[in-house]
Amino acid sequence: MQRPEPKTLGKVVVLYGGHSAEREVSLKSGSMVLKALQSCGVDAHGFDPARQSLAELAGGGFDRAVISLHGRFGEDGTIQGALELLRIPYTGSGVKASALSMDKILTKVVWRNAGLNTPDYVQLQPGFDAQAVAARLGLPLIVKPAQEGSTLGLTKVSEEAELQAAFDKACKYDCQVLAEKFIQGAELTVPVLGEGDTAHALPVIRIQAPQGNYDYHNKYIGNDTQYFCPSGLPEALEHEVQQLAVQSYRQLGCAGWGRADVMLDEAQRPWLLEMNTSPGMTDHSLVPMSARAAGISYEDLVLILAGSAALRAGG
Ligand SMILES: Nc1ncnc2c1ncn2[C@@H]1O[C@H](COP(=O)(O)OP(=O)(O)O)[C@@H](O)[C@H]1O
Numbered sequence: 422m423q424r425p426e427p428k429t430l431g432k433v434v435v436l437y438g439g440h441s442a443e444r445e446v447s448l449k450s451g452s453m454v455l456k457a458l459q460s461c462g463v464d465a466h467g468f469d470p471a472r473q474s475l476a477e478l479a480g481g482g483f484d485r486a487v488i489s490l491h492g493r494f495g496e497d498g499t500i501q502g503a504l505e506l507l508r509i510p511y512t513g514s515g516v517k518a519s520a521l522s523m524d525k526i527l528t529k530v531v532w533r534n535a536g537l538n539t540p541d542y543v544q545l546q547p548g549f550d551a552q553a554v555a556a557r558l559g560l561p562l563i564v565k566p567a568q569e570g571s572t573l574g575l576t577k578v579s580e581e582a583e584l585q586a587a588f589d590k591a592c593k594y595d596c597q598v599l600a601e602k603f604i605q606g607a608e609l610t611v612p613v614l615g616e617g618d619t620a621h622a623l624p625v626i627r628i629q630a631p632q633g634n635y636d637y638h639n640k641y642i643g644n645d646t647q648y649f650c651p652s653g654l655p656e657a658l659e660h661e662v663q664q665l666a667v668q669s670y671r672q673l674g675c676a677g678w679g680r681a682d683v684m685l686d687e688a689q690r691p692w693l694l695e696m697n698t699s700p701g702m703t704d705h706s707l708v709p710m711s712a713r714a715a716g717i718s719y720e721d722l723v724l725i726l727a728g729s730a731a732l733r734a735g736g
């Protein structure tokens with residue numbers, strides 16, 4: 422993808438912070454993005470929707486918005502809808518693809534409908550039959566809220582008797598809760614750039630967390646998680662996982678950029694977990710890591726993303 426000339430980007434607003442549970446990560450991502458744009462000579466400004474009003478955004482004379490928000494009100498189609506109405510082109514997916522990807526249950530419905538490989542699951546409703554769920558999915562299994570990120574509210578359930586508590590915990594984040602078949606094996610993540618036919622994957626990252634437990638602590642706090650990019654997967658498997666990520670992105674109608682989380686089972690078969698439509702952009706984040714392996718610097722990545730900002734009504 423072409424790195425645009427910084428001056429052609431006009432007046433840029435970087436949206437960061439926001440109201441979601443991932444506010445802190447977003448503040449880190451957004452300030453780095455802002456700094457990178459400014460260091461390249463872009464007329465870039467920060468904007469925190471949790472602290473500033475949309476009227477300020479509307480009256481700011483911005484030519485484009487770079488979204489560095491995560492989770493609710495940032496990644497779920499709401500801010501995208503506001504930017505559509507304000508006619509400010511923005512980075513990443515449109516309203517529909519953002520909302521779909523934010524919901525892990527709807528995402529799986531779309532993927533399964535398209536024949537893409539995603540683990541079997543059951544939506545848990547209050548009063549669910551724990552025995553039937555455990556019998557269908559096997560143990561251990563994963564319980565997680567349909568709409569949250571950063572592993573918040575997620576539990577690995579090893580015994581049927583723990584299912585109710587796991588459901589209650591997930592419900593604190595979102596009362597749409599899914600139980601999902603546990604995939605035992607390597608954890609991968611795959612950035613995708615572009616849109617439709619031009620969508621393409623960056624190098625796969627393989628993640629090795631302590632005891633295979635890639636939770637909030639191991640994602641953002643601890644230093645024991647190891648990331649491999651190049652992934653070390655055999656070339657054919659790397660390619661297969663990249664193709665699956667691109668298809669999963671296209672089926673959801675994603676645009677601009679995204680990052681598919683994938684697990685490999687013991688037979689090396691890839692399973693799609695979720696699509697992130699506004700991935701982290703700190704210097705330790707995964708998309709910048711993969712871009713670097715593809716020869717794209719952090720600054721160039723930020724310029725490419727800013728250059729891809731668009732209005733995506735209907736998308
Ligand atoms: N079905 C599953 N089998 C095994 N591990 C899982 C499964 N679902 C989630 N996980 C683990 O939990 C982490 C977070 O789950 P994910 O679905 O990516 O949601 P989010 O990142 O939005 O919290 C994954 O990176 C993986 O380590």
Ligand SMILES: [Mg+2]
Pocket residue numbers: 571682695
């Ligand atoms: Mg994830």
